[in-house]
Amino acid sequence: MKWLNILRDRIRALRQRETVITDIDREMRLHIEMQVDANIRAGMSPIEAREKAMRSFGNLNRAVDAAYDVKGGGIFETLAQDIRYGVRMLAKHKAFTSIAIITLALGIGANTAIFSVVNDLLLRPLPYRDADRITTVWEVSPQGRHQNSTSRANFRAWHDQNSSFQNMAAFSDQRLNLTGTGEPEELSVQFTTPEFFKILGVDAILGRTFLPEDDKGGQSPVAVLSYGLWQRRFGGQASLVGDTITLNDEKFTVIGVMPPNFQFHIKQRSGTGRPAELWTILPMPVGPGANERGRFLGTVARLKDGVSMDQAAAELRTIHARLSDQEPQFNKNYTNEVLPLREQFFGNVRRPLWLMLGAVGFVLLIACANVANLLLSLATSREKEIAVRAVLGARRLRIVRQLLTESLVLALLGSLLGLGFAWLGIKALVAISPRDLVSLQSVGLNLTVLGWTLGVSMLTGIIFGLAPALHISRLNLNDSLKDGGKSEASQASGSRRLRNALVVFEIALAVVLLASAGLLIRSFLRLQQVDRGFNTDNVLTMVVRLPDRYREDPQVIKFLQPGARTSTALADSPLRGHGQFPAAVRRSGFEYRLQDPRAARAAAGTRAGNRRARC
């Protein structure tokens, strides 16, 4: 209430300064008139009465001033004055202003662009319900390989024996061929146990997600579609729910469609390398003939309320130790680990990102130093103006405030242009970002980012404006007011010292940046030159999964007959794949040649094995 009234008065004074002053003046003059009347009534002559009234009132102007301090624009008014003045100053020094704004815009723009990525990946909540209660669980192999897949048997043991998790689901990404409507297409499919969607806390926008009954046999398998697939292949028809679609020659019943952008993609552990477009139930057979030992499953789980990540991890370790004792031939020296979801998704980019933010912070500091330097050189030509102000009674604090306001105006203009740069920068970042940072597609200039930019630009304005402002306001009036405002040697040398210090600071920062950038590039080049032991020039790899119809090798070879001069089919292409995949072992290492001189040389690594859609 009170602040509102004050604010209203302040704003009124800004817009109608004269009216406010006239009002106060009128009220006081009428006050004097009443005193005059009273004096006359007390028997004084009119002249005496007025004289006395004026004397008792005191200085009218000072009284109006004192009243205006309360009712006037206050700090708003001086701020408005300073901003007006600052803009005028900037307009007068066009060259300085444009250089300073561009310098600041580059620094602020780079900061905003990187921060928007940091914000998106590291700060913004993940798009699952209570995502900080969701974890992944992996095995750690005897060779120390982290985030190792687990087997059905081990998953079942974790699932049944733990008391730390509300729910636990297994998942596995595989490729299935969608046929029947339009072009055949290979889809990335996530096989999961029914609790999967419940753990993530995301519901279908159409139809439903999995129920425990969906796991029972004797019915056609169910499928949940991604929004993208639904739109792309089925024209977003609501009637699709309940229909069947054909995947690897098998009929699946569509039961639901997920919201746009829903995905659960762990690139490093994914068998397909791209986000799933379809979800179906992962069969968990038991008994003879069932593949219970093969390690190919990821695990996602939701903690019970009140159970910490560490407690859960400790319990799972105990369970796993028991498994090692019971089945040493499968589990000896294996342990497991629990990862928070954010760590799972972004653990590998977290440090580089903070590093980048630090680097662009340095760039901004360099920009600040640069602009501070420019301001100082401009100051020499403004010494006289500042001195006049000081002589006319401006206090040092007032002068510093005015100069700082100018800096803030400059910083704000810089950040406006900087937002433009940031927008371009974000587009470029998204364009060059690797596929596993899929969520980068949603990076943009949102409110958090704008707030950050505003904060950064205010801070910037203060950083580059404070030193020059303090320096200039410490003028020797006597010297500055002399003709031409030539400053004395001592003044000049003080200014030179400050400017030298700024240059030293800038170069130091630049050297740090250059050195780190150089090291990064060197590491990158060396990574690129690692000898893989074979010639990779003109060699391509690709993965094709064939349905059950292609049972015999000659059929496969016939299918694969591409325009390639030489091709080799392998169960897994070199340097990737799961060593313990039984199907892969069975099918590995057959080779054939095709003679076609027109074609480029290529190698097609195919997963000809593992023909069954569900393993």
Added chain:
Amino acid sequence: MPKNKADLLQGTLDMLILKSLSLGELHGYGVIQRIRQLSDEMLHVEQGSLYPALYRIEQKGWVSSRWDVHETGREAKFYKLTRAGRKQLETEEASWDRLCLAIAKIRQAT
């Protein structure tokens, strides 16, 4: 005229203004007169400090103001206590009484 600025504390001046307005609507001149009368000519509030105080009190919402014609035919700005102002006056009087009592007790100590 016995002038006693008595180093009126800021809050005290506010209380005096509120008190004088509690007896009815007044203009600035009237406030000063009333304070003088009520204090048996012992307290004289300076115009220079009255108006800033009045404006501040108005911003706090304790008084409202309007321009009107005075009985002499002159225009004047009249101030009136609001409900919030009346409540404020009560709190201030109460705390003033407590302060006086405390000081009196200290002074009577032997």
